[in-house]
Amino acid sequence: MADSTYHHGNLRESLINLGIAHLDEKGAENISLRALAREIGVSQTAPYRHFEDKNQLLSAIAINGFDIMAHSISDAITDLDDQPPKYLKAMARSYILFSLENTEVFKLMFGPILGDRKSYPELLAAGQRSFKLIEKSLQTGVDTGIFSIEDITITANSVWASIHGVASLMQDRFDRFPDASGDKQIDSMFDILLNGICSK
Known part of the structure; x- marks a missing residue:
């Protein structure tokens, strides 16, 4: 499901906020930039414009x-x-x-x-x-x-x-x-x- 808080231009903030939720639920070792991208509803390469890696x-x-x-x-x-x-x-x-x-x-x-x-x-x-x-x-x-x-x-x-x-x-x-x-x-x-x- 796409992150309803995401708007064009604040992908970095959305990745951080959703990353915190995943951190609490799954632990740091199970966080994936591609999974976050899918949940937010952007291309799997989009997060790499803001973060070179996890x-x-x-x-x-x-x-x-x-x-x-x-x-x-x-x-x-x-x-x-x-x-x-x-x-x-x-x-x-x-x-x-x-x-x-x-x-x-x-x-x-x-x-x-x-x-x-x-x-x-x-x-x-x-x-x-x-x-x-x-x-x-x-x-x-x-x-x-x-x-x-x-x-x-x-x-x-x-x-x-x-x-x-x-x-x-x-x-x-x-x-x-x-x-x-x-x-x-x-x-x-x-x-x-x-x-x-x-x-x-």
Whole structure:
């Protein structure tokens, strides 16, 4: 059945949107550009004007995921720039909620399917934009005397690893968490982290 959202000129967007649906239903390994073309109702060669192969489509889906997650995080941290601890907690909640609502896209964004991110510079840049939000908040904390940190990047790696670890565990070992949102775990995680980086 043709994709009713397809109109001339937005085939790329339609391929990404339908690709996300196929990702959720079938997994990345079973996505086919030709199958997507048939479902949308265009020639089987039409997708190749936008994506040279399936991995290029998967990269675009991952970039789209990073963009959506970044918007969600930006909404969550509005007016919290000058409150680094609250900023980091709000960002973590938004990050984890996105991972739970977009499980397959999240795994594509961070997993091994696409291999070396250096082959996908736009995807690499999209991931770095999200990481910069952590560094920005840590730097604000240092500048205002809230945090005592010697190396912003190393600390940001540790913070991100904690957030990402909780997100991944909530996907794969949901039985380990007392509630669907994981708020108690997030608060506890940040209490532990903040005890280590806050000025005494």
